[in-house]
Amino acid sequence: MASRFQFNISATDGAARTGMITTPRGEVRTPAFMPVGTAATVKGMLPGSVAETGADILLGNTYHLMLRPTAERIAALGGLHGFMGWDRPILTDSGGFQVMSLSGLRKLTEEGVTFKSHIDGSKHHLTPERSMEIQRLLGSDIVMCFDECPALPADRERIATSMELSMRWAARSKQAFGDRPGHALFGIQQGGLEQDLRAASAEALQEIGFDGYAVGGLAVGEGQEAMFGCLDYAPGQLPHDKPRYLMGVGKPDDIVGAVARGIDMMDCVLPSRSGRTGQAWTRRGQVNIRNARHADDPRPLDEECTCPACRTYSRAYLHHVTRSKEMIAGMLLTWHNLHYYQELMAGMRAAIAAGTFAAWQAQFHALRAEGDIEPL
Structure with a gap:
């Protein structure tokens, strides 16, 4: 296995790419979907089961882990x-996004962010240097630089100020990261929906130099059309020969649209969070297993799916355990959702390699448009 971090593109089809990230801990096939293990666990799943779904890499959350049980x-x-x-x-991740979304009271300065824990109200100070230290203590293979992510919509001046601060923090993150063979540091492009600010951010990051680059500050309330509008140019502003990671995305059609625009990596809590609320993602779109129409249905969620929920259980059973608030409900639906997401990624990788990605996309959208199977 490689002793350092590498990225190779094996095929392209339009803007879409497929390839391999190589790390000392293993290979990551791209485009890759990373299940989110917020507090050192993908909720409702054993690590071996997550691997069985086809996941090569997980995401851990700096903010949550630094508060409990602590990085130390x-x-x-x-x-x-x-x-x-x-x-x-x-x-x-660096903790920046959670500080913005969860901490309530926070004080932002050039130095970093002071905030109160959402768990017990204790006071914490997070800086680029401290974020690098926490991620080093955690021992993650890919580290994200510390940034500030403004919620959209925001005015241009606010976005520009925030982006410039994030670029100064990126330089400090790189310096604090130091020389760590086998570990990679990714920079995060900011700039909201402003093309020129995104270009300035991409330029600043490339001057600093990173192992990979993330498109940050999207999927924060701007809507799919605006997000795709940004992704029509943002990935192309980043180096072609480095991985491009779209943070916090998303629904299956968001993921397919992002890959079509040149994105290599994504993460989202959606498959696991949806699973805990009775929502299943299938090739025919979303299914709410709580609905009464499933109560007597002996058929599986998805006839073609090979996950344990579909292989072993009926819609009627899944409906029953969900309505009864049984733990197995969230476990089975999470497994199914993660399996579906990884199947989606595998399908895209194969289609890009074969040069048939446009046809694959058309079929993906056509099946979803048909909707769920007819009730019995």
Whole structure:
């Protein structure tokens, strides 16, 4: 296995790319979907089961882990991989987004962010240097630089000020990251929906130099049309020979649209969060298993799916355990959703490699447009 971080593109089809990220802990096939293991666990799943769905890499959450159980405790117990029982690559976010969305009271300065924990109200100070230290203690394979992410919509001046601060923080993150063979540091492009600000951000990041680049500040309330509008140019502003990661996306059609526009990596809590609320994602779109129409239905969620929920259980059973609030309901639906997402990624990788991605996309949209199977 490689001793350092590498990225190779094996095929392109239009703007879509397929390839491989190689890390000392294993290979990541791209385009890749990363299940989110917020607090050192993908909720409702054993690590081995997550691997069985086809996931090559997980995302861990700096903000949540620094508050509980603390990065120092995880380091003392051998690092995040051993702590959570996952021996493949892990990417950790920087904590910036959660500080924005969860902390309520926060004070932003050039130095960093002071905020109160959403758990117990304790006060914390997060800077680029501290974010790098936490992620080093966690031992993640891919580290994200610390940035500030304004919620959209926001006025241009606010977006520009925030982007410029994020670029200064990116330089500090790179310096604090230092030389860590086998570990990668990704920069994060900001600039809202302003093409020139995105270009300035991409230029600043390339001057600093990173192992990969994320498109940040999207999927924060701007809607799919605006997001795709931005993705029509943003990935192309970033280096062609480095991985491009779209943070926090998304629904299956968001993911397909992002890959079509040149994105290599994505993450989202949606498959697991939906699974816990009775929502299943299938090739025919979303299914709410709580609906009464499923109560007597002996058919599986998806006849073609090979996950345990579809292989072993009927819609009627899944409806029953969901309505009864049984733990197995969230477990089975999460497994199904993660399996479907990984199947989606595998389908795209094969289609891009074969040069048939446009036809694959057309079929994907056509099946979803048909909607769920007819009730019995």
